[in-house]
Amino acid sequence: MTDVLVCIKRVPGASGEVLLSDDGQRVDARHVGWTLSAHEECAIELATQVAGATGGTATVLTVGSADAIEQLRDALALGCDRAVLVEAETDRFGPVDVAAAIAEVVRAHEAAGTSYGLVLLGNDAADTGDFQVPVRLAYALARPVVTGIATCTVEGDLVVAHGDGPDGPETFELPVPAVVAVMEGGVAPRYPSVMGRMKAKKVAIEQVAAEIEPVGSGRVRLTLPPEQPSQVQVLGQGADAAPAVVDLLEELGMVSR
């Protein structure tokens, strides 16, 4: 039986125009809304698969504001059993702090009788893209860690993880308990069922405060890259533009004649 903890983050959507707050300290998601990153959708799927296959539980955790309960409920609707909100002023938190806050919960739950044999996270956050929380968490917990993983299973006392390496598909075997950072591509996240959504509404969410003094992220400010004025040259409309396209391909040296 493996109890799995999957850590997620509320991030701005990636489908529209990104705006910034006036002080350049945060993304203003008013036009794009909030969501989960693609890597974490896959981590949730893997968490429920491992919990289901081993007869264990899947607990979802986030470090953030109370608004992130929306994302915890989404994960519950996808099959997670329990949820934990670690309330924190995330603007003041860097990857060191997020890892420390998660480690606190892992240790507290272990003391209360739930030991997570597998902790899953997204490979990197879709907004801050730090690539560090899984590794820093693993060191804080003195557990082995591997990142960039597409699929994983728990077989006895081993976490068997598969990812794509520079020389081909790679397999890692880590002793339980372990930390695994998941990259999109190995599993297809499921869609929430109506039953799942109903059930998710009824789950009591554990809320704790992060008891750490943050070291911060080192952020000075955010800026938007300068928008280049459009210089697009329209070659034509519809199929009639095909000769102009092939002229261009020839000009660029893409066609051998």
Place this chain on the structure above:
Amino acid sequence: MIAVLVETDADGVLVVSQEALTFGRGLAERAGGVPLHAVAVGRPGEEPPAVVLAQLGEQGVASVHHVVDDRLTAYSAAAWAAALVDVAHSAGAAVVLAAGTPRGNEVLAHTATRLDVAMAANVVGIDAVGADPGDPLIVTRQVVGGAVLEQMQLGDTVAVLSVAGHAVEPAAAATATTPEVVEFSPTMTDADLVARVVRTGEKVPDASGALTSARVVVGAGRGAGSADGFKDVVRLSELLGGAVGVSRVVTSLGWRPHHEQVGQTGSRISPDLYIACGISGAIQHWAGCSSAKTILAVNTDPDAPMVTRAHYAVIGDLHEIVPAINDELDARRT
């Protein structure tokens, strides 16, 4: 000194690692001409390949720390980080950097944690180098898939950073060097070898490697309409000797395999030409294709971000336009 972790393959130093070396050299020059060192994991009993040494020399590398240890035959991020930490301590690194590849970011995250310092991922520029040792280094890095830039301060004793792909073009130093090779075996514990590769499978020939190295990529998005809607796009990529790349919605719907995905959570490509068909150009996708040298967009919406950011565009349905391009290519070949 500035230490750059370099990744190699049968052809020598990876292009992204050459970019990281060029970036590191720029930083070294701004810091008053501090030496540039490379760290490479080698095979026990073998010298660094001549092609690697020549490429490092072109980049102006003064010393190569050649990591040689039987225990490093299989990749382990913690073990590689142990080697970087050894170099940082023994040679007095002010900055440790690597290309922002999966390996690079993973090893640097271990390195920063072991050194108990901050790390900046996907750096694209240096804003300030302190006049004195220990002064903060201020960098600009990509966040939100490159849609936003973050200025970040690395105020620690050693700055750890990964360089975003295509942040700089690899460029030779004004004066080439003959790097000194320093062979060493890092200080490691058994714990550093626990999370290592136990098996490597056969590389799938059409996996994402072909996509990232292709000179031409023909992309398709939601506009393809269904799993059956890629026939003409595939044909165009074949006619041009290129690769097929797709947007995330296409793989999410199961229309095409994930290894063809271009974007923030897929491959980042930099072909000479990217033909984006029926792709709106949302942040997720743009993060992966913005380094293409020339972009031709085919889209029904003249105001789609992909069209306004492209160099060339054809307005209309890809199912009419792409077959017509294929026919025109065929006609001119005969």
